[in-house]
Amino acid sequence: MDDVFVHPSDSGPLTIPDVRTSAGHTPKTLLDLGTNECRWPVGEATGIDQLFCASRAVKGKPYCQAHYQRSIR
Numbered sequence: 001m002d003d004v005f006v007h008p009s010d011s012g013p014l015t016i017p018d019v020r021t022s023a024g025h026t027p028k029t030l031l032d033l034g035t036n037e038c039r040w041p042v043g044e045a046t047g048i049d050q051l052f053c054a055s056r057a058v059k060g061k062p063y064c065q066a067h068y069q070r071s072i073r
């Protein structure tokens with residue numbers, strides 16, 4: 001009797017979604033976000049776990065250059 005059952009590996013590394021921005025900054029939560037950091041939401045999380053871009057914001061704007069461009073289209 002052959003055991004042909006294949007069990008999915010539950011000890012392998014988890015796939016972590018890549019939520020880094022194109023600028024290479026690490027996203028931050030709202031609590032960690034500085035006043036000059038981009039508030040563009042990134043990633044899948046919502047609520048208290050919501051992450052934001054956190055790249056350096058355009059002066060006088062809540063978003064970085066790339067996200068500011070997207071916000072006005």
Ligand SMILES: [Zn+2]
Pocket residue numbers: 021038039040053054055063064065066067
């Ligand atoms: Zn941004």
